[in-house]
Amino acid sequence: xxxxxxxxxxxxxxxxxxxxxxxxxxxxxxxxxxxxxxxxxxxxxxxxxxxxxxxxxxxxxxxxxxxxxxxxxxxxxxxxxxxxxxxxxxxxxxxxxxxxxxxxxxxxxx
Amino acid sequence: xxxxxxxxxxxxxxxxxxxxxxxxxxxxxxxxxxxxxxxxxxxxxxxxxxxxxxxxxxxxxxxxxxxxxxxxxxxxxxxxxxxxxxxxxxxxxxxxxxxxxxxxxxxxxxxxxxxxxxxxxxxxxxxxxxxxxxxxxxxxxxxxxxxxxxxxxxxxxxxxxxxxxxxxx
Numbered sequence: 001x002x003x004x005x006x007x008x009x010x011x012x013x014x015x016x017x018x019x020x021x022x023x024x025x026x027x028x029x030x031x032x033x034x035x036x037x038x039x040x041x042x043x044x045x046x047x048x049x050x051x052x053x054x055x056x057x058x059x060x061x062x063x064x065x066x067x068x069x070x071x072x073x074x075x076x077x078x079x080x081x082x083x084x085x086x087x088x089x090x091x092x093x094x095x096x097x098x099x100x101x102x103x104x105x106x107x108x109x110x
Numbered sequence: 111x112x113x114x115x116x117x118x119x120x121x122x123x124x125x126x127x128x129x130x131x132x133x134x135x136x137x138x139x140x141x142x143x144x145x146x147x148x149x150x151x152x153x154x155x156x157x158x159x160x161x162x163x164x165x166x167x168x169x170x171x172x173x174x175x176x177x178x179x180x181x182x183x184x185x186x187x188x189x190x191x192x193x194x195x196x197x198x199x200x201x202x203x204x205x206x207x208x209x210x211x212x213x214x215x216x217x218x219x220x221x222x223x224x225x226x227x228x229x230x231x232x233x234x235x236x237x238x239x240x241x242x243x244x245x246x247x248x249x250x251x252x253x254x255x256x257x258x259x260x261x262x263x264x265x266x267x268x269x270x271x272x273x274x275x276x277x278x279x
Contacts, residue, residue: 005270012219013239015146020138028137028165029130035166
C-alpha cells in the first residue's frame with residue numbers, strides 16, 4: 001500500500017509531461033516588451049523633468065540678475081505692479097513654452 | 111557548479127545583454143515546472159499571472175543569476191516572493207483547507223491539496239513532486255529545516271489517510 005501511494009503521489013505532483021507552451025512564452029515576451037517601453041518612458045520623463053527644472057532655474061537666475069540692474073531696480077521700486085505684471089507674463093510664457101514640448105507618451109517608442 | 115547550470119547561466123547572461131531569444135529559451139524550458147508548482151500550491155487562477163510576473167522579474171535581474179543554484183530554484187524563489195507580495199497586497203489569507211473540509215475526500219490529488227494548509231501544500235509539491243531537497247525547499251519557504259521536514263511528513267500523512275479513505279470508502 002505504501003509503495004502504491006508513494007508512486008501515486010510522486011506521479012500526481014510531478015509537472016505534467018508536455019511540450020513547451022508557446023502561447024505562454026509569447027505572453028511573457030509581450031510583457032517584457034511592455035516593460036522595456038515603460039522603462040524607456042520613465043527615463044524620458046526623468047530627463048524631461050530635469051531639463052525643465054534646469055530651464056526654470058536658468059530663467060529665475062536670469063530674471064534675478066536683470067532685476068539687480070540699477071535702472072530696472074529703480075523702475076520696479078517706483079512701480080511694483082509693473083514688475084509683478086512682467087514677472088507673471090514671463091512665467092505664463094515659460095509655462096506655455098514647456099507645455100508645447102513633444103508629448104512624453106510617445107518618447108520611448110522604437 | 112554543476113554542469114547543468116552552465117547552459118542556463120550562459121542563456122541568462124545573454125538575456126542580461128538584451129538577447130530576447132536566449133530568454134525565450136529559458137522561459138520555454140522552465141514555464142512547465144514553475145506553472146505546475148504554482149498551480150498546485152496557490153491554485154490555477156493566479157498561477158499564470160504570478161509565473162509571468164516572475165519571468166519578467168527574472169529577465170530584469172538576469173545579470174544577477176550566478177549559476178550557483180539551479181536556475182529553476184532561483185526562478186521559483188522569485189515567483190514565491192511575487193506570490194507573497196501579491197498576498198500582502200490583497201491581504202487575503204488563503205483558507206481553502208477549511209472550505210473543502212466539509213466534503214468527503216475524493217482521492218484526487220487536487221482535492222487532497224485543497225485540504226492541506228498553505229504551508230503544507232508548497233512543501234509537499236516541491237519535495238514529493240518536483241524533486242527539491244529539503245534544504246532547498248526550507249530556504250524557499252523560509253522555514254527551519256526541521257519544520258519543513260515535519261511539514262512534509264504531516265502533509266504526506268494527511269494525503270495518505272485521504273487516499274486510503276477514498277480507496278476503501
